[in-house]
Amino acid sequence: MSGKVVVNRSMSLDGFIAGPGDAMDWIFDFIAPDAAWLTEIAAATGAMLIGRRTDEVGDRMDANKERGAASSDDGYPFSGPTFVLTHKPPVPPAPEVTYLAGDIGEAVATALHAAGGKNLEILGADVAGQCLRRGLVDEIQVYVLPVLLGDGIRLYSSPGLARVDLEPLDSARHGAVTILRFRVRK
Numbered sequence: 001m002s003g004k005v006v007v008n009r010s011m012s013l014d015g016f017i018a019g020p021g022d023a024m025d026w027i028f029d030f031i032a033p034d035a036a037w038l039t040e041i042a043a044a045t046g047a048m049l050i051g052r053r054t055d056e057v058g059d060r061m062d063a064n065k066e067r068g069a070a071s072s073d074d075g076y077p078f079s080g081p082t083f084v085l086t087h088k089p090p091v092p093p094a095p096e097v098t099y100l101a102g103d104i105g106e107a108v109a110t111a112l113h114a115a116g117g118k119n120l121e122i123l124g125a126d127v128a129g130q131c132l133r134r135g136l137v138d139e140i141q142v143y144v145l146p147v148l149l150g151d152g153i154r155l156y157s158s159p160g161l162a163r164v165d166l167e168p169l170d171s172a173r174h175g176a177v178t179i180l181r182f183r184v185r186k
Helices: 025-029 036-043 052-063 104-114 125-133
Strands: 005-012 016-018 045-051 082-085 097-100 119-123 139-145 166-174 177-184
Touching: 005 125, 025 139, 036 045, 045 052, 045 104, 045 125, 052 082, 052 125, 082 104, 097 104, 104 119, 104 125, 119 125
Parallel strands: 005 119, 005 139, 045 082, 045 119, 082 097
Antiparallel strands: 005 016, 139 177, 166 177
């Protein structure tokens, strides 16, 4: 079995994946980290490829012990390898992270191989946009949350991203969360 390249996103109804100041804690007003559906998605994920900015937001959340941070025990229940795409790895580098630079196609291939037949999850608006521009994404899953943030980081505001046609695969509702799943038409 070969894994897919999947962009997973929580999103406010007005299209934001992060609030002002890159705030992400609002997500946990609606998603319980021990939700069965979230645990199932995490179990299907073998590796993550994350952008540098998203990694820095996670580090800030950890340092401040914010809701949703890995250190708060209410983060995403994922336990595979994590790759961060960056031209400037932090000093000192995090020991549990592999830093990649260069071509997005090579980074996706490396991380997908490490996923061991499971899915590669893409996190970060810029990395997702790069992957979409290169035709590397197989599926997009969006967790629509019942909130209007008014400002922040949009789901996709990637310069140079042309129209991408999607095929609806599934929709489900789990409590306050509506999950939309699409295949990227290639």
